[in-house]
Amino acid sequence: MTRSISLIFLIGLILGGQSFAQSFSSYQKFVPQHYSLKQSFSDSATDQNEYPEPKMVLRRSLMIPGWGQVTNKQAWKVPIVYGLLGGLTYYSIYLHKNYNDYRAAYYNLNPDTPDDNRFGPTPGYISPNSNLSSLRETRNFYRNRRDLVYVFIGLSYALNAIDAYVFAHLRPFDVSDDLSMNARLKPGVLAVRNTEPVPVLSLSINF
Template structure:
């Protein structure tokens, strides 16, 4: 019961860190959008088509205001897969790198400490158990574990450290994946064209739905406000 309680505590801490990093991503994206006040939606002719493949939209390159070339989201994703934090640097979000490495480094250090303690109690349980051979298969018994320790307690503590370590391994994998998702999603968001001069006009109109049933269609029109 205690082992599951400890695992749940570790999971709560990890989820809190994930929500913190996700919140930082949303806040950073909001600040980026606010900084692009003068930008507006561009017509299709704004993009240059590849001369080798006429009409190919895949050949275009997204550019920011002032001619700044935006990185490809796939390229950013691959960079984050190779080196955590590389995608954030490519997205000009270098402030996220300490968060990424703090999360990965903290979880890695915690997993190493849990693994060491698990090995210690595994060796003590094996060496002090009368039903196992005295060959110190898992190493000598650590000095801080008394030879008069209760075997059931040693087994419980050993299993607790092992379960915690396994949960931390899952956390490391999730943190690594979150690093990739964060860089990939923000790379897509950077190409969004948003301006404070934009507005929307919602409209409702009757329509015929499936099976000849009457319904209502909601449409939203985005347009640029006249100055």
């Protein structure tokens, strides 16, 4: 008895679903195209194409510092990038020059090394009577400071690329003041292979 009731209920459910699908197929002629799932996904893809690809932005930043910021429409960051890189580069040149001067002075005034001006002549602003230990410490100071600035130049170059890459990733996100949730139900049709279209309802939630 229970099996008969279940079988009758199953047959009625199948017939009811087919009749509903036929009626919905005639109804969908009057439904606007923008309610379909395919159309909503294509609209979303179109919006994403308006923004530059993050990998392309990263490559441009690595080739020319600031190019990625220009691609992201953040040209105001370019003077900051070149100001930082230019300032560090100028400082590294200054340190390298002083390092060469004190290296030459230490080598030329050291009695254990021949006075052949191997690293150039002793600069005039360095006294010939300078203490060798002091010359060595000053030489090492400029060398270590120069190497540290080289590291900062590399980090600044990498930071330029990371900044452009991260902003390209975050740019599509909505950061406006109105971040309220908006939920909408959209009727649509789900095409299943070898069967009639199945009516569906899609739920979209916008934050």
